[in-house]
Amino acid sequence: MKRDPSNLEEELRQLQAAPLDEALLARLEASADGTWTELTREEIRFENLLRKTSPAKLPADFLASMESITAGIHFPVDEKVILFPNGNAAPKKQKNRPMWAAAAAVALIGAASALLLPTTETPKTVAQASNKITPPVAADMDSNFVPASFNRGLSEVHDEGVVWKSNNQPHRLVRVVYTDHVTYKDSSGKTMEVEQPRVKYMLVPDRTD
């Protein structure tokens, strides 16, 4: 006896797909919102417990044979990998500011200090490597003139390259040119201005990297 196909279709239509179980629903939901790959606290705990057991080391003969495969092949070094780190060496901070700028700053501080000093005294040096500063007074100047004001301007700064000191520490040799401007006055109020260039060489510790 033939069944009416339309009835069968009707019967099948009345059947419904089984609903998703709660676990699958939760999984789909978590996958959709991108949290399915995040582990629960319990999963992480068990994971850490398993991790306490380490994979067995490579057998010595096998390690030797594996190493022989790499013989003569250059081991490429990534920027992030340091092959032979010095355990005592602290990581160096990157300095982006040029050394001559530091030297110029030192020179400016020196010049500013000179302005604050009494004019009759010799300005003190600010750097170990600098020359002694003497008052820019010509020997044949009339003794009636006395210094009334002193001004020092920074004219030029040159980077002369790297020099190595005896302790193997590299230093940058910086040539700093100042111009001392001194105004002299005599008892009658007559003034005389003298300009004198000065050159200083400074050693500034440099980076080794």
Added chain:
Amino acid sequence: MDEVTPMTSLTAVSESPPAASAWRDWLEEHGPKLLLFARQQTRSHEDAKDIFQDALVKLVEKVRTGEFVGGQQAWQPYLYTAIRRLAIDLSRSVDRRKRREDNVVADAADTEYEAHHPWFESESSDDETREQLEVRLKELPEKFSEVIIMKIWGERTFSEIGETLGISQNTAASRYRYGLEALKKSLSNARRRGDLSI
């Protein structure tokens, strides 16, 4: 004459490739987890060593010729993928498998040999724990155990595991969760039966 000997040994040291120790360092650090994965993918310790070695040869050749794209960080994903592909190729080698299955004596010898080459070592856990962990991992469906081994001991992300296995990271996460749950249950049963003291 006494002065010649130290000079000779000094020369020998200086002539050895300077990069050799770097490769060794790398192998000592990453080799154990890669070999563990290879062992999970193959039927024997020897097969695992073979495919790990073949995978390394492929990598080194690419590095040597400059074909390898990516830095050192890409080596491990490459090796995991290579090991898996080589293991699949090996398992498809019907003749080899048939020889193994037909030779009972060889199988017994293999079992004994495997016992001397455990998958794990640990300073904190005892032999019993290591053995049970190895046994339970071997009992797990392969698709679960490979993800667990890559995630826990290979320290791979789900995304990297997905790439190696050709599945999505969500599928990798699913396999990992189910595998972890199954492993936990299996170890708990072993503990209840007294096979595991912890």
